[in-house]
Amino acid sequence: xxxxxxxxxxxxxxxxxxxxxxxxxxxxxxxxxxxxxxxxxxxxxxxxxxxxxxxxxxxxxxxxxxxxxxxxxxxxxxxxxxxxxxxxxxxxxxxxxxxxxxxxxxxxxxxxxxxxxxxxxxxxxxxxxxxxxxxxxxxxxxxxxxxxxxxxxxxxxxxxxxxxxxxxxxxxxxxxxxxxxxxxxxxxxxxxxxxxxxxxxxxxxxxxxxxxxxxxxxxxxxxxxxxxxxxxxx
Amino acid sequence: xxxxxxxxxxxxxxxxxxxxxxxxxxxxxxxxxxxxxxxxxxxxxxxxxxxxxxxxxxxxxxxxxxxxxxxxxxxxxxxxxxxxxxxxxxxxxxxxxxxxxxxxxxxxxxxxxxxxxxxxxxxxxxxxxxxxxxxxxxxxxxxxxxxxxxxxxxxxxxxxxxxxxxxxxxxxxxxxxxxxxxxxxxxxxxxxxxxxxxxxxxxxxxxxxxxxxxxxxxxxxxxxxxxxxxxxxxxxxxxxxxxxxxxxxxxxxxxx
Numbered sequence: 001x002x003x004x005x006x007x008x009x010x011x012x013x014x015x016x017x018x019x020x021x022x023x024x025x026x027x028x029x030x031x032x033x034x035x036x037x038x039x040x041x042x043x044x045x046x047x048x049x050x051x052x053x054x055x056x057x058x059x060x061x062x063x064x065x066x067x068x069x070x071x072x073x074x075x076x077x078x079x080x081x082x083x084x085x086x087x088x089x090x091x092x093x094x095x096x097x098x099x100x101x102x103x104x105x106x107x108x109x110x111x112x113x114x115x116x117x118x119x120x121x122x123x124x125x126x127x128x129x130x131x132x133x134x135x136x137x138x139x140x141x142x143x144x145x146x147x148x149x150x151x152x153x154x155x156x157x158x159x160x161x162x163x164x165x166x167x168x169x170x171x172x173x174x175x176x177x178x179x180x181x182x183x184x185x186x187x188x189x190x191x192x193x194x195x196x197x198x199x200x201x202x203x204x205x206x207x208x209x210x211x212x213x214x215x216x217x218x219x220x221x222x223x224x225x226x227x228x229x230x231x232x233x234x
Numbered sequence: 235x236x237x238x239x240x241x242x243x244x245x246x247x248x249x250x251x252x253x254x255x256x257x258x259x260x261x262x263x264x265x266x267x268x269x270x271x272x273x274x275x276x277x278x279x280x281x282x283x284x285x286x287x288x289x290x291x292x293x294x295x296x297x298x299x300x301x302x303x304x305x306x307x308x309x310x311x312x313x314x315x316x317x318x319x320x321x322x323x324x325x326x327x328x329x330x331x332x333x334x335x336x337x338x339x340x341x342x343x344x345x346x347x348x349x350x351x352x353x354x355x356x357x358x359x360x361x362x363x364x365x366x367x368x369x370x371x372x373x374x375x376x377x378x379x380x381x382x383x384x385x386x387x388x389x390x391x392x393x394x395x396x397x398x399x400x401x402x403x404x405x406x407x408x409x410x411x412x413x414x415x416x417x418x419x420x421x422x423x424x425x426x427x428x429x430x431x432x433x434x435x436x437x438x439x440x441x442x443x444x445x446x447x448x449x450x451x452x453x454x455x456x457x458x459x460x461x462x463x464x465x466x467x468x469x470x471x472x473x474x475x476x477x478x479x480x481x482x483x484x485x486x487x488x489x490x
Contacts, residue, residue, distance in 0.1 A: 024372045025284045026319055026436075037272055041371060043317040066324055071311065071367040072274035072290030076404045078365050081313050082326070115317035115324075117369070119271040119288050 002157035002174065006167040007036075014151065014163045014214055019131070019225035021139045029140025031225065033132035035151070036165055037122035042132035043115045044140040047107035055111070061104030065095040065114045067129055073118045075166050090126050097130050097150065097182040097192035103143040112142060123166045123178075127151050130182050130192065135222050139229065147222050149215045150182035150192060153207040155199050160207050162214055179204065181211045185219045188212060243441055247429045253437060259478060261433045264489045266383065268391045275407065276392025280384040282433060284374035286318075289366060289384035291392050295355065295402055296363040306353025306361045310339035312368035312381060319373040319436070335368065337460045338382045338420070341449035342366075345418035345457035348389065352413040355397070362394070364412070375435040378447050382420035383486060389414060390490075418457050419486050421479040422447040425467060430474060432482055446472065448479035452487070 005011065015036030024030035027043035034040075047061050055062065067090040069079045083091075094116065104112060114136065116129040127150035134148040154164050157174030169178055177197030183190055195204070243253055250257055262283030270279035274290035281287075296307060312335035314322040322328075327335075342348065353362040366388065368381045394410045396403040424431050424442045434442060444463035450456055456476065461467065467475070 024286075024317065026372055026374065027317070041317065045316075045320050048320075066316070068315070070271065070288065070290060070369045071365065072271055072277065072292045074273055078292035078294065078367075081311060081367070083324075113316070115315065117315055117317050117371075119277075119290070119369070120273045 002159040002171070005161065007165060011159055011161045012210055012214065014217060015165065017218060017221045019135060019221050021135055021225045021229040027136070027140075029136045029138070029142070031132045031135035031139055033128050033135065033222075035124060035128050035163065037120055038124050038128045039118060039120050040125065040128040040132040041117045041119070042129065042136040044112060044133075044136045044142070045115070046112040046140075047104065047110040048113070050109060050111040056109040058108050059105070061107030061110040061112055063095055063099055063102060063104065063112050063114065065091045065098065065116065065133065067091040067094055067116050067126065069118045069121065069125070073121050075122065090129075093192055093194065094126060094130055094133065098133055098137065098148055100189070100191050101134070101145045101148055101184055102137060103145070106143070112137070112140075123164055123169050124152050124180070127180050127182065131218060131222060135226060138226055146184050146186045147219065148182050148191060149185050149218045149222070150180065151211060151214065151218060152178055152180040153211045154178045154197065155203055155207065160203060160210060162210050179207055181208055183212065183215050185215055240441055243438070244427060247426060252431065254435060258429060258431045259482070261482065261485070264383070264486065266387055266489050268387060274388075275395055276388045276390070276412070278384045278387035278391055280380045280387065282376055282380045283435070284372055285376055285380050286371040287377065287380040287384045288369045288371060289381065289388040290369070291388045292365045292367070293392070293394055293402070294363045294365065295360050295397055297359065298354070298357075298361040302350070303358040304354045305350040306348075307363040308339065308343055308348065308350070308366070309363065310335045310342070310366040310368070310385070312338070314373075315370055318370040322373070333460075333462070334377060334381060337378060337447055337458070338366070338368065338385050340458040340460070341382050341418045341420045342385060342389070345416045345449065345451055347386070347414060347416045347418055349413035349415050373436060375437075375439050376422065376433045378422045379420055379433065382449070383489070386417060386419065387490065416451050417487070417490070418449045418451050419483040420447055420449045420458070421482040421486065423475040423478045425463070425465070425471060425475070430478060432478065446475045446479070448476055450480050450483045454480055
């Protein structure tokens with residue numbers, strides 16, 4: 001029985017969220033997204049020329065995401081720098097989560113690069129990265145249908161919860177399921193869905209429903225941060 | 235860099251001014267923050283103007299090197315993150331990131347900033363290893379000085395994790411700090427034509443003929459040098475550059 005969450009939150013409560021747009025001046029667009037103790041920085045460069053040449057698409061620009069944890073950002077041992085199988089897979093799913101909202105048809109043969117870095121993490125890093133990247137793309141002025149909102153939901157023992165932290169992911173007294181979800185808020189469409197752990201179909205659908213209910217809160221923080229940058233006239 | 239920008243900058247330098255209005259030996263504002271990553275045993279954020287660097291330290295227990303069985307180890311790594319500069323690319327460490335890491339490493343190592351013998355747990359078997367990682371967030375020039383300052387601050391911020399003789403518990407830090415005995419500071423002096431400047435922006439870095447990174451300790455003793463750039467410097471230049479670096483290091487010390 002998981003009666004009370006380790007950090008005292010309600011089961012459908014997100015960790016504290018903050019966000020800021022335009023934090024990296026050299027980038028064409030950038031953002032920071034913080035949820036609990038997980039911090040994601042995203043920088044967008046492009047549309048720019050794409051090399052190697054064979055990757056070029058003469059019809060439209062391509063989106064290229066890169067997920068990278070700083071070596072000291074893990075919860076235990078040092079993370080070896082450079083790509084790992086995990087970071088390459090996460091780069092891929094983040095890219096697929098963002099692709100449905102961006103329109104790169106005006107930029108054939110080019111690339112929009114999104115670099116996502118983490119100085120510290122406490123679970124939920126791919127979702128925080130998607131939230132930051134969506135804001136950075138908007139900040140870069142890329143044509144988009146909407147932002148993308150992401151957060152993980154899941155099951156800890158007998159409870160369905162929103163926004164698992166590391167302690168919950170590592171819960172050992174019962175089954176755990178971690179379900180990262182990304183959603184396009186205006187349509188409710190899902191652009192990222194992964195799961196590891198044990199969960200019934202009914203619980204999975206209920207958990208995704210819980211994600212939908214809190215998505216608006218994240219969306220509001222993202223929009224407010226973007227508005228703040230542009231109302232300051234930077 | 236365009237030739238006209240170069241000429242324009244040269245004209246400015248003649249008047250003792252920089253493209254951003256600073257005088258030649260002016261640093262941009264330096265902001266130092268202790269603790270920037272809570273998963274690290276020590277960390278720092280340094281901002282010099284628009285340049286921003288995060289430095290983090292992970293401690294681990296390793297087997298010592300055979301030639302120093304009773305001393306801890308230090309490893310400094312730098313990754314020129316493509317997030318921080320449109321010209322940086324993903325991939326294996328570039329030569330520039332290797333130079334940056336090694337120059338920072340030398341300042342710490344050769345000054346004997348950390349008493350490595352005090353990091354020995356069991357001679358020949360177990361010693362503490364200090365892994366320093368340098369991560370630029372926004373590169374607007376002068377990564378050398380920002381990274382070395384960040385490294386010193388991160389070392390000062392470090393608290394050892396708990397070690398029970400078998401494994402390290404990263405979730406419980408002790409109150410034990412690193413045995414710091416010196417505080418080396420690196421300042422890089424750049425030469426453009428016959429002029430010397432410090433703290434260049436990326437735009438100015440494109441104009442630099444030669445640079446000299448000088449690491450000094452509190453008493454002014456030099457502990458590491460690195461000459462870079464495609465042009466030569468004279469002995470007279472070296473003397474001038476060391477004098478500038480020593481004076482600037484003294485100023486930077488106040489930001490700690």
